[in-house]
Amino acid sequence: MASAPPPRSYRSARDRVAQRRARNQRAAAISTSRRTRSGCSSIIAGSIAALLLTSLVIFVLTSFATRTLDTIQQADPRLQAESGSTAEQEDLPREDLEPFTILLLGVDTRDDESAAPRSDTLIVVHVDPQEKWASMLSIPRDSVVEIPYVGYQKINAAYPIGYLDAEAIYGQGTAPAAGGAALVAETVExxxxxxxxxxxxxxxxxxxxxxxxMGGLVIDVPKPLLDAEYPTENFGFERLYIPAGLQVFNGETALRYARSRHSDSDFDRSCRQQRVLRAMLRQARSQDVLDQATRLPDLVKNLERSVSTTLPISELGVLYSLADFARSLNTDSIIQMSINPDNVRMNVQGSDIYWDEYDVQRLVSRMMAGPATDDDGVVTIQVKNGAGVGGLAGQVTRVLASEGQAMLTPADAPRRYTRTTIIDYTGNVAAREQLAELLGLPQSQIRSAPDETDPPAQNGVDLVLVVGEDYDDAWTVVRPNAPTPEPPPPAALPVAGDSESDLPNLPEGCSPDF
Structure with a gap:
């Protein structure tokens, strides 16, 4: 059964955003020819996320910043339709930015110019600049949802409908691309x-x-990727193979890695998209892209041609605040989530996917809550890969989550560990001993506090499990009779995860380990 529009449970960062939900319904006869060509881009949405988190600051360093930012910044048609006339985009507060949510869209504009572009995969990002964290939620393209003015269709139909009928929905003068993005935003809301x-x-x-x-991306591919039917520009197919291990991707290869759909599932592709996104953020920092003046002209020209956003980035005060946030954001503070069968019940009818409304709301609650706090009564655990085995931390995280542990996004340890070690960062004796008993570890492999050789803990982590070279294969296999406790009410859910889903939400063999 398709999800009906749920009641609002969150306040907007801007009153006008909330008010637009009360505007009068419009009767619009909207139709579109849905193209069936496979191979539309999806990961490209990740580049705008990396842009917003790391690269926006480049514009304040250039003499032609104002012209470029005015070109990139786009009016929000939802505000125009609400007021009946052109409305100015409301600025974010210039200091101590309030939390906000942004919808990232990857748009394939390389097809037939007479047809509407498509956006097959969507990423919703909730950003808290004050607390220095962000959460990402991927929505599969085959999800059947209610599209305003249209009815229930796959969510990837919203963009072309809004694109082709922009003026009919949002008023005269609305650009097609702006209309497409606006209708997707309303659909996601x-x-x-x-x-x-x-x-x-x-x-x-x-x-x-x-x-x-940016100089390419370095990604640790956890398992080989083979796609015998990767789509080509002329609507044909070619063989794509990417081996496991550390790989250096240029733009084309990175796109292919995240775009491939025939190698695994659409849910596997979602985790690859977020892996590339995190790699972009890491690359921007490691190469000091934001501080290299020689790269600024190329970056600006590329962004001017390829990017549009309703964020008020032409206001330099806002830009400085976003830039400060981008520089201070740690990749460990980016919570990766996706709607997939591991954490949301679904009803599949052909290629149509109907998600359980309650499970979706539970997932959204975690996305909006942010990292678990010290006083929420939940002990959070992060697994770090110290064995050098690709995907190991993600597999152990999945197993511990199935045992009812509250898990955070796994990561690599900064060095190799011979022995598996539990590191207690908050002095929780009962929790660390319970974890040791679950894994069969002796007291000698428990540290009551980190030492100078241990990795620093991200915000909200209570225990770190560093999986060493002595790991047990049983730690990577979910028990058939693993307990499934009753889920708590949404308001009490920690973002770190619960017994029914682990935050990485990744299919087997596709973990966010780097």
């Missing part, structure tokens, strides 16, 4: 029950150019 404050979209070729300008 209805589906998730949260306000979408801003939108951002980037096109296919823009993603490739951005990666190349």
């Amino acid at each position: 209805r589906f998730l029950g949260i306000p979408v404050d801003y939108t951002a979209q980037v096109d296919f070729l823009g993603f490739e150019r951005l990666i190349d300008i």
